[in-house]
Amino acid sequence: MIKKIDITNSQFAEEVLSVQLPSYQVEAELIDFYDIPPLKDTVSMLQRCGEMFYGCYVDGELGGVISIKIEVGIIDIHRLMVHPKHFRKGIAGRLLEFIEGCGEGDETLIVSTGSKNTPAIYFYEKSGFVKTGEMKVMEGLLITSFEKERK
Template sequence: MIKRIDITNPKLAMEVLNVQIPSYKVEAALIDSDEIPPLKDTVDTLQQCGENFFGYYINEELSGVISIKIENSVMDIHRLFVHPLHFRKGIAKMLLDFIQTNKKGFETIIVSTGSKNLPAIKFYQKNGFSKIKEIKVTEHLSLTLFNKKI
């Protein structure tokens, strides 16, 4: 089941963090860099981020999360992650489909991921996203940006 998460609630923000950290640790290993901003998040930074969060629950346990902002007809996916115990169950796709179906007021979706995160790159391409460009963040870290017209 997918439902909105009130990220300003400290208990819910902690639940998100408890899924986010293990998930992004997997990405950090894939891209060989722990300089991923979500690994540095705290309950406070999540509560202040201004993103809209939606969670996928299995038996009332938060298993995956997507967060977005919509501005100027563009939906920006800030986070999309699944707890490693629930990888390969289609949760990321269900969350992506949910926001595309249930949110209004946008014509384009944008998202970025680590350029060495091949599973995420394949996921976005498989779901209709086109690679826009790559941005070098540091000597060892680059991001790949994608968009999708709706």
């Protein structure tokens, strides 16, 4: 079941963080870069980020989370994370499909991930996203950007 998460509620923010930290730790290992910002987030940082959060619950437990910001014509996916114990259960795909159903129907979805995160890159390409560029954020960290048109 997917439902909106009230990130301003500290209990829910803690629950999101309990998915985010292990999920991004796996990404850090994949890209061999351990200074990624999501690993430094705190409950209060999540509560102030201005993103809308949605969670996928598996048997009452939060298994995955997606967060977005919607602007005119754009749905910006800021986070898509699955707790490692729930990998390969289709949670990321369900969350992405849910977000694709949001908005007015003609927005462009955008997302980015570490360029060495081959599972995420494969996932986005398989989901119809097209690579739009690569950017060096800092020494040792390249980010690949994607977009997908919704009609």
